[in-house]
Amino acid sequence: MEFCGGHTVTILKHGIRQLLPASIEMLSGPGCPVCVTDNADLDKAIALAHIPGVILATFGDMLKVPGSRSSLQKSKAEGADVRMVYSSLDALQIARQNPGKKVIFLGIGFETTAPGIAASVLQAEQEGLRNYYVLSLHKLCPPVIRSLLDSGEVRLDGFILPGHVSAIIGSRAWEFLARDYGIPGVVSGFEPLDVLQCVDMLVSQVERGEAKVEIAYRRGVKPEGNLRAQELMYQVFEPCPARWRGIGEVPDSGLQLGEKFARFNAELVFAPDPGPAVEPKGCICGDILRGVKTPEDCRLFARVCTPENPVGPCMVSSEGSCAAYYLYGQDDE
Amino acid sequence: MCLAIPAKVISIQGQEAEAEIGGISRKISLALTPEARVGDYVLLHTGYAISIVDQEEAQETLKMLEEIAELSGNEVR
Amino acid sequence: MSDRILLAHGSGGKLGHELVEKTFVRALSNPYLSKLDDSASFDLSGRLAFTTDSYVVDPIFFPGGDIGRLAICGTVNDLAMVGATPLYLSLSLIIEEGFLQEDLRRVVGSIKAAAEEAGVVIITGDTKVVHRGKADGIFINTAGLGIIPEGVDISGSNARPGDKVILSGSLGDHGIAVLSRREGLSFSTELKSDVAPLNKLVAEMLAACPRIHCLRDPTRGGLATTLNEIAQKSGVSIRLEEEKIPVREEVRAACEMLGLDPLYVANEGKAVVVVPTEEAEHVLEAMRQNPYGKQAMLIGEVREEHPGRVILKTRLGTSRIVDMLVGDPLPRIC
Numbered sequence: 001m002e003f004c005g006g007h008t009v010t011i012l013k014h015g016i017r018q019l020l021p022a023s024i025e026m027l028s029g030p031g032c033p034v035c036v037t038d039n040a041d042l043d044k045a046i047a048l049a050h051i052p053g054v055i056l057a058t059f060g061d062m063l064k065v066p067g068s069r070s071s072l073q074k075s076k077a078e079g080a081d082v083r084m085v086y087s088s089l090d091a092l093q094i095a096r097q098n099p100g101k102k103v104i105f106l107g108i109g110f111e112t113t114a115p116g117i118a119a120s121v122l123q124a125e126q127e128g129l130r131n132y133y134v135l136s137l138h139k140l141c142p143p144v145i146r147s148l149l150d151s152g153e154v155r156l157d158g159f160i161l162p163g164h165v166s167a168i169i170g171s172r173a174w175e176f177l178a179r180d181y182g183i184p185g186v187v188s189g190f191e192p193l194d195v196l197q198c199v200d201m202l203v204s205q206v207e208r209g210e211a212k213v214e215i216a217y218r219r220g221v222k223p224e225g226n227l228r229a230q231e232l233m234y235q236v237f238e239p240c241p242a243r244w245r246g247i248g249e250v251p252d253s254g255l256q257l258g259e260k261f262a263r264f265n266a267e268l269v270f271a272p273d274p275g276p277a278v279e280p281k282g283c284i285c286g287d288i289l290r291g292v293k294t295p296e297d298c299r300l301f302a303r304v305c306t307p308e309n310p311v312g313p314c315m316v317s318s319e320g321s322c323a324a325y326y327l328y329g330q331d332d333e
Numbered sequence: 334m335c336l337a338i339p340a341k342v343i344s345i346q347g348q349e350a351e352a353e354i355g356g357i358s359r360k361i362s363l364a365l366t367p368e369a370r371v372g373d374y375v376l377l378h379t380g381y382a383i384s385i386v387d388q389e390e391a392q393e394t395l396k397m398l399e400e401i402a403e404l405s406g407n408e409v410r
Numbered sequence: 411m412s413d414r415i416l417l418a419h420g421s422g423g424k425l426g427h428e429l430v431e432k433t434f435v436r437a438l439s440n441p442y443l444s445k446l447d448d449s450a451s452f453d454l455s456g457r458l459a460f461t462t463d464s465y466v467v468d469p470i471f472f473p474g475g476d477i478g479r480l481a482i483c484g485t486v487n488d489l490a491m492v493g494a495t496p497l498y499l500s501l502s503l504i505i506e507e508g509f510l511q512e513d514l515r516r517v518v519g520s521i522k523a524a525a526e527e528a529g530v531v532i533i534t535g536d537t538k539v540v541h542r543g544k545a546d547g548i549f550i551n552t553a554g555l556g557i558i559p560e561g562v563d564i565s566g567s568n569a570r571p572g573d574k575v576i577l578s579g580s581l582g583d584h585g586i587a588v589l590s591r592r593e594g595l596s597f598s599t600e601l602k603s604d605v606a607p608l609n610k611l612v613a614e615m616l617a618a619c620p621r622i623h624c625l626r627d628p629t630r631g632g633l634a635t636t637l638n639e640i641a642q643k644s645g646v647s648i649r650l651e652e653e654k655i656p657v658r659e660e661v662r663a664a665c666e667m668l669g670l671d672p673l674y675v676a677n678e679g680k681a682v683v684v685v686p687t688e689e690a691e692h693v694l695e696a697m698r699q700n701p702y703g704k705q706a707m708l709i710g711e712v713r714e715e716h717p718g719r720v721i722l723k724t725r726l727g728t729s730r731i732v733d734m735l736v737g738d739p740l741p742r743i744c
């Protein structure tokens with residue numbers, strides 16, 4: 001299984017499946033933070049965007065994801081001030097330039113992204129910026145992989161581990177895979193040859209009957225990871241239960257702002273109340289995210305649900321399985 | 334969220350730096366890698382350097398990727 | 411004259427007349443425009459081509475060009491892409507109250523230069539001014555008329571199996587130049603938009619090979635969208651080779667930084683040409699003689715199987731489908 005959406009894209013974009021023997025089957029996991037954002041959480045972000053005086057800053061990936069009734073892009077068309085940013089640093093700048101507005105940053109992403117957001121909160125605190133807030137929908141990877149393996153729904157022989165999440169948390173964070181589940185894991189980079197090297201290393205382990213965690217992406221990842229980034233992340237955030245779309249609630253798999261930073265916590269400060277969440281009928285994003293079904297198993301895929309008219313997040317996010325399959329995977333040859 | 338690209342640090346101003354990739358430069362934050370020095374290569378993600386690229390490992394990997402590419406008769410980008 | 415455009419400039423009164431005379435007619439002087447009749451009148455016969463486009467680019471000034479140059483080249487190129495010799499253009503502006511006169515003069519200067527380079531004449535125009543906040547600085551519309559020479563039959567539905575696909579130069583320069591100005595990316599070697607009038611290049615290509623099948627400029631949606639349109643209209647497939655597609659290093663790097671794919675980024679001075687295979691070398695040679703075709707490359711061919719599809723052979727030798735652009739190319743961080 002490749003956990004990370006970035007790996008799914010590399011695999012499909014470069015036709016890597018075509019290079020692998022039939023004995024190797026690749027499954028895509030729930031490593032797309034956009035795809036695993038629960039409708040109820042996205043609805044909160046949309047509700048916040050509609051509050052007068054609020055500027056909602058978000059990464060581009062989230063703009064078109066459909067919530068229960070709307071999307072951030074639709075909200076923008078309706079008059080909400082929704083701005084696309086490349087970095088939380090941009091959001092801080094918007095806050096500085098608009099002292100009369102409340103700038104809420106939509107915090108999406110795994111451990112690769114959360115430390116940067118933490119740094120932005122610390123920066124805001126240092127500057128005495130009073131109009132910067134974060135809606136934290138950040139999630140942690142190891143707990144959800146545990147949950148997936150515990151469910152027993154998928155049988156896996158190896159994990160292609162996320163390269164940049166691991167740059168932060170280190171390869172040691174994955175040792176539980178080998179230790180508790182006997183499954184080998186290799187941390188991979190994102191070039192197509194990186195992925196091939198990783199698959200090769202996994203196959204070697206399987207052939208030798210071994211199970212350990214190795215790093216193929218040595219140029220970016222250390223066993224201990226980036227300690228400073230981990231420090232900042234846990235200075236500002238603390239683990240909390242989080243709802244993963246299609247998987248449900250996974251304990252300690254999310255990040256919320258710690259008490260000391262309550263005044264930056266958009267959820268506490270604004271208490272958004274978007275109404276009940278609605279799941280789209282026929283959408284099996286959840287099954288796809290758990291690796292139990294493939295996009296082609298979905299009745300809506302490419303017929304009703306397309307990148308132009310996405311029903312679920314797997315199609316909207318450019319690294320969602322369905323979008324990747326739609327764009328790169330429908331190979332007739 | 335995995336898109337991070339290697340960039341070269343060309344100047345440092347406090348916790349910020351100017352980083353360069355393929356002829357383009359951009360302002361980035363070194364908050365997560367305060368030990369980065371001018372000339373280092375870092376992995377850039379959403380405006381922050383998340384890791385300093387180990388030059389030795391990078392060279393070794395490049396060599397290995399070139400070998401693989403040669404074996405398969407392709408050129409490495 | 412005030413240093414900003416006022417509502418009064420658009421109301422048809424004295425200020426408006428002064429503006430038209432001093433800023434437009436003086437700069438773009440030609441017998442048709444100077445007459446300032448309600449309509450320009452002229453004789454024209456033959457197989458005519460007619461096109462229109464509106465220009466709303468933000469920012470107005472970007473490395474390598476501005477909205478004025480774009481407004482002329484875009485319309486000239488639409489005419490060139492059907493093989494027409496562009497002749498006359500109309501120029502219509504909607505200006506936001508408060509727009510700087512100096513900026514307007516600069517834009518008109520670019521319009522003049524581009525029109526001269528392309529050899530077209532602006533024979534009629536209009537100016538409106540709207541309240542502050544009702545337009546993004548300035549919006550421009552141009553419409554263009556041209557004549558298609560005898561024997562020229564260029565259309566998106568003319569691609570045939572066996573044809574070769576040629577690209578006149580590097581991808582993504584315009585889109586990235588504009589986006590980088592917006593996003594504050596700075597380049598150590600300045601990346602300029604490729605905005606240029608291609609009618610002379612096309613004329614030279616047609617002289618070398620009158621039997622060109624398709625011609626398109628890959629603007630919004632990029633090369634991928636344009637080729638998909640041709641493949642669908644012609645009922646063929648197009649097979650591309652990733653290695654052959656020219657992309658400048660800075661554009662590649664910017665695309666990586668911003669999470670974009672060069673195949674989908676807009677170009678304003680490039681052409682995609684589909685020609686019968688035996689003509690490919692002649693056309694390439696002719697293109698490379700022109701400054702706007704120096705980097706012309708053969709990037710693919712037309713096939714019969716899988717009609718409507720564009721298939722890319724990657725550097726690894728594997729293949730994948732390239733679809734047309736869906737929605738806006740939102741930069742990804744994932």
